[in-house]
Amino acid sequence: MSDPKPSPNDIMAKIRAQKAAVATAAGAGSEPTAEPKPEASAAPAAPAAAPAAATPPRSPADIMASIRSAAKPAAESSAKPAAAKPAAAAAAGSPASILASIRSAGKPAAAATPAPAAASSAAPAAPVAAAAAVPVGLSPAEMIKAARNAEAGAPVAPKVVLPTKPLPGKAAPAAAKAAEEVSRRSVVGSVVATLFSPLVVAWGSFTAAAAASGLALARFMMPNVLVEPPTKFKIGPPTDYAPGTVSTKWQAQFNIWVVNSDVDGVRSIYALSTVCTHLGCTPNWLEGEQKFKCPCHGSGFYKSGINFEGPAPRPLERVGLRLAEDGMLEVDKSVKFQRELGQWTNASSFVSTG
Ligand code: FES
Numbered sequence: 001m002s003d004p005k006p007s008p009n010d011i012m013a014k015i016r017a018q019k020a021a022v023a024t025a026a027g028a029g030s031e032p033t034a035e036p037k038p039e040a041s042a043a044p045a046a047p048a049a050a051p052a053a054a055t056p057p058r059s060p061a062d063i064m065a066s067i068r069s070a071a072k073p074a075a076e077s078s079a080k081p082a083a084a085k086p087a088a089a090a091a092a093g094s095p096a097s098i099l100a101s102i103r104s105a106g107k108p109a110a111a112a113t114p115a116p117a118a119a120s121s122a123a124p125a126a127p128v129a130a131a132a133a134v135p136v137g138l139s140p141a142e143m144i145k146a147a148r149n150a151e152a153g154a155p156v157a158p159k160v161v162l163p164t165k166p167l168p169g170k171a172a173p174a175a176a177k178a179a180e181e182v183s184r185r186s187v188v189g190s191v192v193a194t195l196f197s198p199l200v201v202a203w204g205s206f207t208a209a210a211a212a213s214g215l216a217l218a219r220f221m222m223p224n225v226l227v228e229p230p231t232k233f234k235i236g237p238p239t240d241y242a243p244g245t246v247s248t249k250w251q252a253q254f255n256i257w258v259v260n261s262d263v264d265g266v267r268s269i270y271a272l273s274t275v276c277t278h279l280g281c282t283p284n285w286l287e288g289e290q291k292f293k294c295p296c297h298g299s300g301f302y303k304s305g306i307n308f309e310g311p312a313p314r315p316l317e318r319v320g321l322r323l324a325e326d327g328m329l330e331v332d333k334s335v336k337f338q339r340e341l342g343q344w345t346n347a348s349s350f351v352s353t354g
Contacts, residue, residue: 233330246259259303273336277299277313278311279297294312301315314338322348
């Protein structure tokens with residue numbers, strides 16, 4: 001029955017046991033044993049496993065150096081070629097073998113070859129130490145490089161991870177937009193708070209009330225002027241008004257009719273007011289009927305202005321009329337002439353053309 005191939009953990013346990021034995025011998029004043037016997041690799045390693053387990057964790061480089069140094073005598077002695085074969089392969093120094101050795105050292109002891117209880121209990125200490133010595137986050141190539149550097153005595157540079165910081169002036173658009181939105185909201189909020197503060201509201205109300213009072217005072221100081229047409233105006237020469245006709249030319253503008261007719265046997269031109277003597281409506285001149293007809297209550301007036309039907313109690317009124325120096329007829333609405341009062345005989349109430 002042939003022995004199974006020793007695992008890296010077994011080899012490391014052997015190495016530690018041997019070193020512990022050498023250290024014990026040196027402490028006792030005896031000469032260190034040059035080379036441990038291969039036959040004692042499995043069983044004698046158990047008693048020395050306890051002190052080896054107390055040793056501090058070692059780096060991968062140390063572990064690999066120990067593996068290589070242990071592999072050499074094993075190969076030279078040729079006591080057990082099968083056991084020395086893995087160590088010799090690891091001593092070849094290929095990246096694959098180094099990486100496999102480091103990784104196999106991290107496996108739990110249950111996968112290792114059955115060994116005495118003491119050796120099995122001491123085996124997990126080495127994988128833990130090896131795993132702790134390997135920097136976290138390195139790729140296989142970096143692990144191999146670190147192991148080689150450690151072997152050559154160069155310090156292992158820790159892996160530096162630079163923080164991801166945006167360049168100045170190239171901030172993320174979303175972050176810049178959010179910052180701008182926050183700034184705009186803060187400005188709007190401050191403006192609203194200022195506008196609706198009690199002090200501002202009070203002063204604004206006072207200012208508005210003072211302005212309204214000033215405007216009301218200014219309006220009170222101004223007179224209520226009613227813009228009316230002039231009371232005196234010229235309506236052209238007498239020849240513009242043919243005998244026996246009623247002119248409604250000035251009805252809309254000056255509220256008068258100009259009549260050229262015979263009054264008491266005298267041909268004259270006079271101006272009648274367009275205000276009905278009943279309730280103030282404006283009658284219409286009916287050329288076919290030769291009369292003024294009020295649309296409100298049906299009062300009728302002759303061409304002369306005398307009432308003859310309807311509720312109108314008296315004749316229409318005349319306004320002042322005279323022949324101006326320039327030969328134009330001039331109307332003066334500031335004066336009225338009533339027939340019932342005998343005022344139509346006043347010379348200012350007509351212009352004689354006969
Ligand atoms: Fe002219 Fe009454 S107002 S008839």
